Amino acid sequence: MKDNWGRFMFFATLLIIQIVLSKYANVGPYIYLCCLPLIVIYLPLYQETFLSMLIAFGCGLAVDVLCDGIVGLNAAASVALAAVRKPLFAAFFTRDNLERAVIPTIHETGVMRHINYIFISLLIYFIVYICLDSVGMESLQTTLLRLVLSCAANLVLVLAIDYFMFNSRR
Amino acid sequence: MTGRPALVRIAINIVVFIALEVLCLVMIANNSVVQRYKILGAIREAQSALWHRTSEIGSYFSLKKDNRLLVQENVDLQRQLNMYKAMSAKPDTAFVHPAGLYSYMAADIVKSTRGKQHNYMLIDKGTRAGVSEGMGVVTANGIVGIIDAVSDNYSYVISFLNTEQSVSARLTKSDHFGLLRWEGVNPHKATLTEISLNCGAAVGDTVATSGHSSIFPADIPIGVISKIKPVSGLYLSLEIDLFQDFNSLRHVYIVANKDRKEIDELELEEGEGR
Numbered sequence: 001m002k003d004n005w006g007r008f009m010f011f012a013t014l015l016i017i018q019i020v021l022s023k024y025a026n027v028g029p030y031i032y033l034c035c036l037p038l039i040v041i042y043l044p045l046y047q048e049t050f051l052s053m054l055i056a057f058g059c060g061l062a063v064d065v066l067c068d069g070i071v072g073l074n075a076a077a078s079v080a081l082a083a084v085r086k087p088l089f090a091a092f093f094t095r096d097n098l099e100r101a102v103i104p105t106i107h108e109t110g111v112m113r114h115i116n117y118i119f120i121s122l123l124i125y126f127i128v129y130i131c132l133d134s135v136g137m138e139s140l141q142t143t144l145l146r147l148v149l150s151c152a153a154n155l156v157l158v159l160a161i162d163y164f165m166f167n168s169r170r
Numbered sequence: 171m172t173g174r175p176a177l178v179r180i181a182i183n184i185v186v187f188i189a190l191e192v193l194c195l196v197m198i199a200n201n202s203v204v205q206r207y208k209i210l211g212a213i214r215e216a217q218s219a220l221w222h223r224t225s226e227i228g229s230y231f232s233l234k235k236d237n238r239l240l241v242q243e244n245v246d247l248q249r250q251l252n253m254y255k256a257m258s259a260k261p262d263t264a265f266v267h268p269a270g271l272y273s274y275m276a277a278d279i280v281k282s283t284r285g286k287q288h289n290y291m292l293i294d295k296g297t298r299a300g301v302s303e304g305m306g307v308v309t310a311n312g313i314v315g316i317i318d319a320v321s322d323n324y325s326y327v328i329s330f331l332n333t334e335q336s337v338s339a340r341l342t343k344s345d346h347f348g349l350l351r352w353e354g355v356n357p358h359k360a361t362l363t364e365i366s367l368n369c370g371a372a373v374g375d376t377v378a379t380s381g382h383s384s385i386f387p388a389d390i391p392i393g394v395i396s397k398i399k400p401v402s403g404l405y406l407s408l409e410i411d412l413f414q415d416f417n418s419l420r421h422v423y424i425v426a427n428k429d430r431k432e433i434d435e436l437e438l439e440e441g442e443g444r
Contacts, residue, residue, distance in 0.1 A: 048179070050186040057190045064197075070205065072197030079190045083183065132198060135208035 007044075010165070014039045015059060017161070022067035030142075030149045036063055036074055037125040038158050040081045041118065042105075049086055056082035070133070077129040081121055088124075092117040106162050118158050122151045241276040241421055244310070248274045248423065252387065272387045275299060275424045277307075280324065284416055287354045289329040291315060295424060296323040306385040306425040312392040312414035313337055314422050316385060325424070331357055331416055339392055340380040344369050347380040350392065350410065357416050360393065362408040369406065371398055377410050384427045384434070 014035050021033045040056045047055075060075030092113050106114045130146050138146075199206040229236075252272050275295060282291035295301050297320050307314040307327050316335070319326040328335055333354040339362055340347035346369035350362045362377060375395045381388025397409035427433070 049183045053183070053186050053190055057194075060194075061197075070198055071201045072194040076191055076194035076198065079187065079194065083187045132195075132205070135205055137204060137208075 010042070011039055011059070014042075014161070015062060018063050019066050022063065022069065027153070030146050031153045032126075032129070032146075032150045033157060034074075034125075034129075034150075034154055035157060035161060036060060036078055037081055037122055037154065038161060040078050040085060040125075041121050041158075043082070043085070045086065045089065049083065052082040052085060053079050073129060073132055076132055077125045080128045081125045084124055085121070088117065088120060092120075106159070114162075115155070115159065118162075119151060119155055122154050122158070123147070126150050126154075237421075245274045245276050245423065255389075271428055273426050273428060275301070275426070277325075277422050277424055279420055279422060282329070282416075282419070284329075284331060284357060287333050289331040289416075290318075291327040291329055291419075293325050293327055293422060293424070294323065296321050296325055298322050300426070301325050301424055302426075304385065304430070305427075307422050308386065308390055308425050309414060309419070309422055312390060312412060313379060313386055314414065314416075314419065317424070329416070330360075330414075337386065337392075338380040338382040339377050341365070341369060341371055341395075342376045342378050342389075342391075344371070346371075347382060348405075348408075350377070358412055359396070360410045360412055362395075362410055363401070363405065365406040365408055367400065367404065367406060371395055371406060371408060373398065377408070384430045385425075387425060387427075 018035050018039075021035065025033050027033060036059060039059050040052070043052050043055060056078035057075050060073075060078035061071070063069070063074045064071045093109055109117070126147050130143055130150070134143055134146075195209055199209045277293040277295040277299075280292045280294050283289045291307075291314070293307070301317060301320050303317055303320055305317045307317060313330050315327040315329040315332070317325045318328045330337065331352050333352060336349045336351040338347060339350040346365050348362050348364040350360050352360045365371065373395050377392045377395065379386045379388055379390040379392065391413055393410040393412040393414075395408050396411045399407045399409070401407045
């Protein structure tokens with residue numbers, strides 16, 4: 001019960017950080033700071049995929065509505081990430097990791113593998129997000145630049161949140 | 171949930187994923203003009219591609235019907251062509267045969283042989299369709315054979331690829347005519363004999379039916395000269411490359427001379443008189 005409450009608080013905090021980032025952290029047209037992928041990545045691994053997709057959809061929709069963005073954009077990207085989350089984890093980590101890691105934190109899985117895993121997850125998220133956002137209106141170079149810069153910036157953000165939150169909890 | 175078979179779980183995941191993504195796309199399209207324009211454009215493009223494919227499949231299945239219509243159209247055009255030919259050939263005659271001297275009927279080959287010295291074919295039209303013995307069988311690429319026997323629904327055709335069959339043919343350039351015969355070796359070649367030395371034939375000249383029989387109408391192109399060979403200093407023997415490919419033959423036209431009965435009776439009377 002206590003564990004569930006803690007998890008809820010963790011996700012609520014991430015959601016609030018996301019809303020604050022979307023409303024106030026405008027870092028230019030090429031970088032979209034976003035900790036929503038972290039919410040999806042940190043959903044417990046024992047969770048059924050369809051349930052993860054529903055939770056990701058709900059969180060994405062909440063961000064879209066509360067941040068005055070295009071409704072459905074973050075939701076679509078979150079659902080896509082939730083759909084591939086488990087196969088992606090299985091590709092990067094061993095079965096032992098999969099069984100032990102209820103939440104795949106950097107402490108549970110190892111630094112380099114964790115960074116790779118987070119980066120690919122962010123890449124999937126931002127491919128869907130940027131493609132739906134630009135819908136072919138931007139040039140390929142601009143789209144790729146947005147993709148690379150957003151992935152790099154968010155990787156730093158995600159690792160920072162990951163380190164501070166779970167390190168402090170330890 | 172974990173007790174469900176893997177296949178069911180995958181199916182549920184796919185259905186939920188598609189449903190949620192479609193829902194997202196609908197929301198995006200409803201909330202942004204640019205996205206709506208692009209998403210609807212993509213949907214319409216996919217729709218058009220699907221319709222195009224569907225219509226292509228539909229066309230494929232109606233090919234047989236289309237083919238029949240085309241064959242019928244060919245027959246009608248051939249009739250019209252004959253009528254115009256007859257009219258232009260006899261401009262000063264008071265009477266012109268209303269539909270030309272020859273009538274055409276489309277038929278399909280049911281069975282045929284090609285590798286023998288005496289080849290034949292079976293076509294799917296018989297006495298019920300008005301076919302009788304002695305009618306010619308042609309295509310737009312040349313002569314095919316002559317009907318030898320007829321049943322109610324089928325006819326037996328002696329193929330041109332028969333060493334005992336010969337057809338009267340002429341050089342279109344000079345109007346010299348001779349007998350065209352298959353030599354029994356190459357189904358793409360025939361020999362035109364009894365052509366006089368001064369005919370002026372050259373390799374590449376076209377050979378067509380002469381019209382000197384009541385079986386085949388004149389001017390059906392048969393082939394081109396590929397080799398010229400003098401025979402005993404009096405005549406030429408011309409090797410002809412046939413236009414007709416007997417290996418790919420499926421549809422033919424039965425050609426009937428409308429005055430044939432009259433011609434036959436006259437020939438018979440003349441024969442008896444002598």
